Amino acid sequence: MSTPTLRDVAARAGVHPSTASRALNPETRSLVNVGTLRRVDAAAASLGYKPNAIARSLRTRRTSTVGMVIPDLTNPIFPPTVRGVEDGLAQFGYTVLLANTDNDDAREERDFDVLRSRQVDGLIIATATHNTPIARLTADASLPMVFLYDVVDGIEAHSVVIDNAMGTRKAVAHVRSLGHQDIAYIAGPQDRSPAVERLHAFRQEMGAGLNEDLIRISPAFSEDEGAEAFRSLLDSDHSFTAVLTASDLLALGVYDVTTERALSCPDDFSLVGFHDVSFVDKLSPGLTTIRVPHHQVGVEASRLLLEQLREGESYPIQIRVPVQLVQRGSTAPVGRNRS
Amino acid sequence: MSTPTLRDVAARAGVHPSTASRALNPETRSLVNVGTLRRVDAAAASLGYKPNAIARSLRTRRTSTVGMVIPDLTNPIFPPTVRGVEDGLAQFGYTVLLANTDNDDAREERDFDVLRSRQVDGLIIATATHNTPIARLTADASLPMVFLYDVVDGIEAHSVVIDNAMGTRKAVAHVRSLGHQDIAYIAGPQDRSPAVERLHAFRQEMGAGLNEDLIRISPAFSEDEGAEAFRSLLDSDHSFTAVLTASDLLALGVYDVTTERALSCPDDFSLVGFHDVSFVDKLSPGLTTIRVPHHQVGVEASRLLLEQLREGESYPIQIRVPVQLVQRGSTAPVGRNRS
DNA sequence: TTGTACGCGTTATCAA
DNA sequence: TTGATAACGCGTACAA
Numbered sequence: 001m002s003t004p005t006l007r008d009v010a011a012r013a014g015v016h017p018s019t020a021s022r023a024l025n026p027e028t029r030s031l032v033n034v035g036t037l038r039r040v041d042a043a044a045a046s047l048g049y050k051p052n053a054i055a056r057s058l059r060t061r062r063t064s065t066v067g068m069v070i071p072d073l074t075n076p077i078f079p080p081t082v083r084g085v086e087d088g089l090a091q092f093g094y095t096v097l098l099a100n101t102d103n104d105d106a107r108e109e110r111d112f113d114v115l116r117s118r119q120v121d122g123l124i125i126a127t128a129t130h131n132t133p134i135a136r137l138t139a140d141a142s143l144p145m146v147f148l149y150d151v152v153d154g155i156e157a158h159s160v161v162i163d164n165a166m167g168t169r170k171a172v173a174h175v176r177s178l179g180h181q182d183i184a185y186i187a188g189p190q191d192r193s194p195a196v197e198r199l200h201a202f203r204q205e206m207g208a209g210l211n212e213d214l215i216r217i218s219p220a221f222s223e224d225e226g227a228e229a230f231r232s233l234l235d236s237d238h239s240f241t242a243v244l245t246a247s248d249l250l251a252l253g254v255y256d257v258t259t260e261r262a263l264s265c266p267d268d269f270s271l272v273g274f275h276d277v278s279f280v281d282k283l284s285p286g287l288t289t290i291r292v293p294h295h296q297v298g299v300e301a302s303r304l305l306l307e308q309l310r311e312g313e314s315y316p317i318q319i320r321v322p323v324q325l326v327q328r329g330s331t332a333p334v335g336r337n338r339s
Numbered sequence: 340m341s342t343p344t345l346r347d348v349a350a351r352a353g354v355h356p357s358t359a360s361r362a363l364n365p366e367t368r369s370l371v372n373v374g375t376l377r378r379v380d381a382a383a384a385s386l387g388y389k390p391n392a393i394a395r396s397l398r399t400r401r402t403s404t405v406g407m408v409i410p411d412l413t414n415p416i417f418p419p420t421v422r423g424v425e426d427g428l429a430q431f432g433y434t435v436l437l438a439n440t441d442n443d444d445a446r447e448e449r450d451f452d453v454l455r456s457r458q459v460d461g462l463i464i465a466t467a468t469h470n471t472p473i474a475r476l477t478a479d480a481s482l483p484m485v486f487l488y489d490v491v492d493g494i495e496a497h498s499v500v501i502d503n504a505m506g507t508r509k510a511v512a513h514v515r516s517l518g519h520q521d522i523a524y525i526a527g528p529q530d531r532s533p534a535v536e537r538l539h540a541f542r543q544e545m546g547a548g549l550n551e552d553l554i555r556i557s558p559a560f561s562e563d564e565g566a567e568a569f570r571s572l573l574d575s576d577h578s579f580t581a582v583l584t585a586s587d588l589l590a591l592g593v594y595d596v597t598t599e600r601a602l603s604c605p606d607d608f609s610l611v612g613f614h615d616v617s618f619v620d621k622l623s624p625g626l627t628t629i630r631v632p633h634h635q636v637g638v639e640a641s642r643l644l645l646e647q648l649r650e651g652e653s654y655p656i657q658i659r660v661p662v663q664l665v666q667r668g669s670t671a672p673v674g675r676n677r678s
Numbered sequence: 679t680t681g682t683a684c685g686c687g688t689t690a691t692c693a694a
Numbered sequence: 695t696t697g698a699t700a701a702c703g704c705g706t707a708c709a710a
Contacts (some may be wrong), residue, residue, distance in 0.1 A: 005686095005687055005688085006687065006688065006689095007687080015696080015697090016696065016697045016698075017687090017688085017689095017697095018688095018689075018690090018696080018697065018698080018699095019695085019696055019697075021687095021688065021689060022689090022695095022696085025689080028689090031695070031696095032695070032696080033695060033696085036695085036696085050452060050455055050456050051456060051687090051688080052397075052456070052458065052686090052687055052688070053456045053457045053458065054393055054396045054397050054402065054457070054458050054686090054687080054688090055397055055686070055687030055688040055689090055702090056687080056688055056689075057393045057688090057702090058393050058394055058397050058686090058687080058688075058689095058701095058702050058703065058704090059687080059688045059689045059690080059701075059702050060688080060689070060690090060702085061702075063393065072422075073412075073418045073421055073422055074418045074419055074422060074617075076617070078418075079412045079413045079417075079418055080413050082412055083411075083412055083413060083439065086437075086439065095436060095453065095457065096437065097434060097436065098425075098435065098437060100422065100425065113389060114434065116389055117389050117390060117391070117392045118392045118393070118434065119391065119392065119393050252621065255621065278413075278415070278618075279617075279618040279621070282591065282594065282618070282621070282622055283621055283622070283623075284622075284623035344702095344703055344704085345703065345704065345705095346703080346704095354680080354681090355680065355681050355682085356681095356703090356704080356705095357680080357681065357682080357683095357704090357705075357706080358679085358680055358681075360704065360705060360706090361679095361680085361705090361706095364705080367705090367706090370679070370680095371679070371680080372679060372680085375679085375680085390703090390704080391702090391703055391704070393702090393703080393704095394686090394702070394703030394704045394705090395703080395704055395705075396686090396704095397685095397686050397687070397688090397702090397703080397704075398685080398686055398703080398704045398705050398706085399686085399704085399705070399706095400686070679710100680709105680710085681708105681709085681710075682707105682708085682709075682710090683706100683707090683708090683709100684705105684706090684707090684708105685704100685705095685706100686703105686704090686705095687702105688701100688702090689700100689701090689702090690699100690700090690701085690702105691698105691699085691700085691701105692697105692698085692699085692700105693696105693697085693698080693699100694695105694696085694697075694698095
C-alpha cells in the first residue's frame with residue numbers, strides 16, 4: 001500500500017477532502033466543527049498520514065524552503081553560520097537548501113538556477129564578490145534575499161555583515177596598547193567587501209603611523225597566501241613588531257613560516273587573526289583574534305529573511321554585528337620583541 | 340509578469356505544451372522533430388524559462404532530493420563528508436536536504452517526518468545509535484537509504500563505514516613499534532558502532548598485553564570527556580607510556596590535561612587520535628592519528644544511494660573504507676618516556 | 679512526429 | 695460549517 005493521501009483520510013473520516021484539508025491545516029483548523037475535527041484527526045493518525053509538501057507547494061506557490069549559497073562548507077566559518085540559519089528558520093517550518101559554489105562563477109549560476117527551479121521562497125547569499133553573477137541574477141528575480149558577510153556596492157538588499165572596522169580597530173588598539181608601533185598588515189582579496197573594509201579601517205586607524213610598505217594584499221583568504229605574504233614581509237627591508245591579518249586562515253600561514261624560518265611568536269613578533277575559528281585557541285601560541293559570533297550572524301540573517309517572507313517587500317536593512325577581541329598567547333608587549 | 344511556464348513556451352513556439360515538454364526533457368528530446376526542437380529551444384531561451392521542479396516532482400513522484408541526517412554540522416568530520424555526498428550527487432541532479440539532530444531523539448523523529456513530507460527520494464543517515472528512532476522509522480518506510488559511519492545491528496541496509504579495526508590495529512602497531520607496552524585506551528560511547536568496533540579491535544590486538552585497568556569509556560566523543568578520562572587514567576595506580584583515543588576530539592581533552600598537569604607529550608606519554616580532523620596537524624605537538632578520507636566516505640555513500648535510486652532494491656551492501664596512520668609529533672619512542 | 683486528455687495531492691474559491 | 699469544483703505546472707499514456 002502506498003502512502004495515504006488526504007483523500008484516504010477524508011474517506012475514512014467520512015468527510016469531503018477539502019474538509020479534511022481544513023481540519024489538518026493549522027491555519028484553517030478553527031473553521032471546522034470540533035466533532036469532525038476529532039474524526040479527521042483520528043483517521044489521519046490511524047493511517048499515519050503525512051501531508052505531501054510537494055503537492056501543497058504546487059498549490060500554494062510556497063515551498064517553505066530557503067536557499068543558502070556559500071563558497072565552501074569546509075571553510076570553518078560556515079558550519080556554525082549555517083547552523084544559525086537553520087536554527088533560526090526551523091521553528092517556522094523552513095528548510096535550508098545548501099549550495100557550495102567553490103568560488104566558481106559558472107557553478108554559482110548553476111546553483112542559482114537549481115534553487116530557483118526548486119522554487120525556494122528566499123535566498124541567503126554569502127558569495128558576493130564585487131562582480132558575482134548572483135547579484136545580477138537576483139536583481140530581476142525579485143526574490144526575498146539577504147546577503148551575508150559579503151555585500152556588493154550598488155546592490156540594494158538586506159544584509160548581515162560583521163563590524164569589520166570595529167574588529168580591525170580593536171586589533172590595532174590591542175597591539176598598540178602592548179607598545180607596538182611598526183605594525184604590518186596582511187589583507188584579504190580586495191574584490192570582497194569584508195577584506196576592503198578591514199584594510200580601509202586599518203589604514204584609517206593607523207593614521208600617521210601607517211607604513212604602506214608593511215601592507216600585503218593576498219588574493220585569497222588561505223593558509224598558503226598568508227604564508228606567502230608573511231615571507232614577503234620578512235624579506236623586505238622594513239621591520240615590524242606586530243602582524244595583523246584579515247583572517248585566521250591567513251594567520252595560519254604565518255604560523256607555518258614562523259616554524260619554517262625558526263622564528264618565535266610572540267617573541268619575534270605579535271600576531272592577530274580575524275574570526276576566531278574553532279581550534280585557533282589550540283595553536284601554540286594560542287591565536288589572539290577577533291571573535292565573530294558566526295552562529296548569531298546566521299540567526300540574524302534568518303530573522304531578516306523571515307521578515308521579508310512574512311511582511312513582503314521593505315526597504316533594505318543592514319545589520320552590523322559587533323565583534324570583540326580575544327587575547328591569547330600570540331600577542332605580547334613589544335619589550336619582549338627583538339624588533 | 341510572473342515566471343514563464345511550459346504553456347508560455349509552447350504558445351510562443353506555436354506547439355502544444357506536451358510537445359514543448361518533450362523537447363525540453365532530455366529523456367524524450369529524441370522523439371521530436373529537429374525543426375520544432377529549435378523553435379521550442381528558442382522560445383524557452385527568450386522567455387528565460389526554468390522548469391518548475393515542484394510541478395515535475397508531483398507528476399513524476401521523484402524530487403531529485405536526498406535527505407542527509409547528521410548529529411551536528413559543527414562536528415568537524417561532517418563538513419567534508421557532506422561535501423562528498425553533494426559532489427557525488429550533484430552531477431546527477433540531486434540536491435541534499437540537511438538535518439541536524441543534535442543527538443536528540445525527538446528532533447530526529449521530527450527531521451525524519453520533515454524529510455518524508457518533502458518526499459526525498461532517499462536518505463543518508465549518520466545518526467544511528469543502537470536505539471535510534473530512525474532505524475525503526477525507516478524499517479517500514481522502504482525508502483532507499485544508506486547508513487554512514489554508524490550502523491545498527493539487526494538493521495539490514497546499505498552502509499558505508501570506515502575500517503575501525505584496521506585503524507585501531509595500525510595505532511596499536513605504531514606505538515608498539517616505538518617500544519610501548521603499557522598502552523591506555525580512551526574509548527567512545529558504546530551505543531555507537533564505531534566506538535564499539537574500535538574498542539573491540541583494541542582489546543583483540545592487545546591480546547596478552549591488555550590491561551583492562553587502562554581502559555576508559557567516555558559517554559561522548561567530546562573534548563571534555565577526553566579530559567575527564569585522561570585525568571582518571573593519571574589518577575589511577577596503573578602506569579602507561581602511550582594513550583590511544585577513539586577520536587581526535589577525545590585527544591584534544593588529553594592535550595588540555597597535559598597542560599593542566601604540566602606534563603609533556605610525547606616526553607611523558609605518546610598520544611594517538613582517530614579521524615585526522617582539520618587542524619590537528621597544527622597542534623603542538625602535531626597529533627599522530629588515523630586518517631579517515633571523509634570526503635571519499637561521502638562520495639561512496641552517494642554512490643551506494645544512487646545505485647538504489649537507479650536500479651531499485653538490492654541486497655544490502657556494506658562498503659568499508661580503509662584508513663591509514665599519519666605520524667606526527669605526539670608519538671615518540673618509549674625510551675624518551677619517563678614511564 | 680504531434681496532439682488529446684488526464685492526473686499527481688493539495689488548497690482556494692464559491693455556493694450551499 | 696461543509697461540499698463541490700477547479701487549478702497549481704508538468705509528464706505520459708494513448709490516439710491521431
